[in-house]
Amino acid sequence: MGVPAVLMLPLVLLGISGLLFIYQEVSNLWSKSAVQNKVVVITDAISGLGKECARVFHTSGARLVLCGKNWERLQSLHDALISVADPSKQTFTPKLVLLDLSDISCVQDVAKEVLDCYGCVDILINNASMKVKGPAHKISLELDKKIMDANYFGPITLTKALLPNMISRRTGQIVLVNNIQGKLGIPFRTAYAAAKHAALGFFDCLRAEVEEYDVIVSTVSPSFIRSYHVHPGQGNWEASIWKFFFRRLTYGVHPVDVAEEVMRTVRRKKQEVFLANPIPKAAVYLRTFFPEVFFAVVACGVKEKLNVPEEG
Numbered sequence: 535m536g537v538p539a540v541l542m543l544p545l546v547l548l549g550i551s552g553l554l555f556i557y558q559e560v561s562n563l564w565s566k567s568a569v570q571n572k573v574v575v576i577t578d579a580i581s582g583l584g585k586e587c588a589r590v591f592h593t594s595g596a597r598l599v600l601c602g603k604n605w606e607r608l609q610s611l612h613d614a615l616i617s618v619a620d621p622s623k624q625t626f627t628p629k630l631v632l633l634d635l636s637d638i639s640c641v642q643d644v645a646k647e648v649l650d651c652y653g654c655v656d657i658l659i660n661n662a663s664m665k666v667k668g669p670a671h672k673i674s675l676e677l678d679k680k681i682m683d684a685n686y687f688g689p690i691t692l693t694k695a696l697l698p699n700m701i702s703r704r705t706g707q708i709v710l711v712n713n714i715q716g717k718l719g720i721p722f723r724t725a726y727a728a729a730k731h732a733a734l735g736f737f738d739c740l741r742a743e744v745e746e747y748d749v750i751v752s753t754v755s756p757s758f759i760r761s762y763h764v765h766p767g768q769g770n771w772e773a774s775i776w777k778f779f780f781r782r783l784t785y786g787v788h789p790v791d792v793a794e795e796v797m798r799t800v801r802r803k804k805q806e807v808f809l810a811n812p813i814p815k816a817a818v819y820l821r822t823f824f825p826e827v828f829f830a831v832v833a834c835g836v837k838e839k840l841n842v843p844e845e846g
């Protein structure tokens with residue numbers, strides 16, 4: 535007796551979901567084995583995304599070097615990672631390094647400290663970044679320079695200091711966590727967007743230069759990372775379903791999802807990842823193919839913003 539036609543669709547859907555689940559689990563296991571024993575440096579491991587990257591890479595057995603500006607926060611991250619370590623899996627005690635990327639003179643010393651300790655770096659994740667928001671004429675040139683140091687000169691100084699070691703070993707991967715603002719300019723973000731454009735340009739050029747030495751350069755550009763404590767709110771079921779489908783649009787991508795994507799990028803040696811919803815993605819295409827339309831839309835947004843009376 536055949537399966538009733540009405541049951542066919544649910545069975546097919548169940549089968550597809552099962553296959554997708556198995557694929558995801560196998561893919562996660564594969565990701566983890568790809569970083570086992572590898573020396574992985576994460577800059578600003580104490581922020582939302584950096585912390586999640588630290589957790590994902592630590593549980594996968596990487597030898598982590600966690601960099602950050604604040605020793606207490608680094609230490610509490612270290613303790614948190616050690617306390618949840620699964621004794622059945624091999625994990626390594628992370629090395630902690632104080633690093634302020636806008637203090638360029640110290641960046642070389644940090645690279646030396648890491649190389650002296652481990653002898654090599656397999657994966658560098660340039661995650662740290664400094665934000666600023668405001669009209670260009672109200673942001674001082676000193677602040678512009680500080681943003682450029684933290685978001686451009688700092689990461690490239692660290693990369694240049696670690697690169698000869700990767701080239702001589704003919705292996706390594708450099709990941710730049712960038713932003714959609716490295717591809718298009720948004721008002722009131724002049725310094726941040728400029729530094730992100732510069733960083734993307736640098737790493738795009740470097741990718742081709744180091745390919746012959748089997749060094750991989752990857753850029754991961756999310757559009758908006760959700761703040762840790764923001765969760766889709768409760769509402770009526772229609773609103774919830776809408777939010778379920780459009781939650782990334784409304785709330786941004788969760789840091790855990792971005793960290794998993796960074797891990798996939800490392801494992802698959804991807805060159806460029808663009809983690810954005812349809813609207814920001816469309817904006818990038820608009821900027822490329824119809825710049826006048828893009829500029830007009832953005833200018834309209836600024837006019838509207840300036841017309842809104844300030845609170846308080």
Ligand SMILES: NC(=O)c1ccc[n+]([C@@H]2O[C@H](COP(=O)([O-])OP(=O)(O)OC[C@H]3O[C@@H](n4cnc5c(N)ncnc54)[C@H](OP(=O)(O)O)[C@@H]3O)[C@@H](O)[C@H]2O)c1
Binds near residue numbers: 582713757
């Ligand atoms: N948040 C988003 O929506 C978003 C979207 C797309 C891309 N990204 C990118 O994703 C990465 C991580 O972002 P996030 O949202 O997790 O972090 P975040 O909220 O942007 O925080 C930035 C972190 O970087 C640290 N930092 C700032 N200046 C530094 C410096 N000179 N040296 C070392 N560390 C410094 C900050 O430390 P202090 O707090 O002590 O200053 C903070 O922990 C960044 O590269 C960011 O550009 C973020």
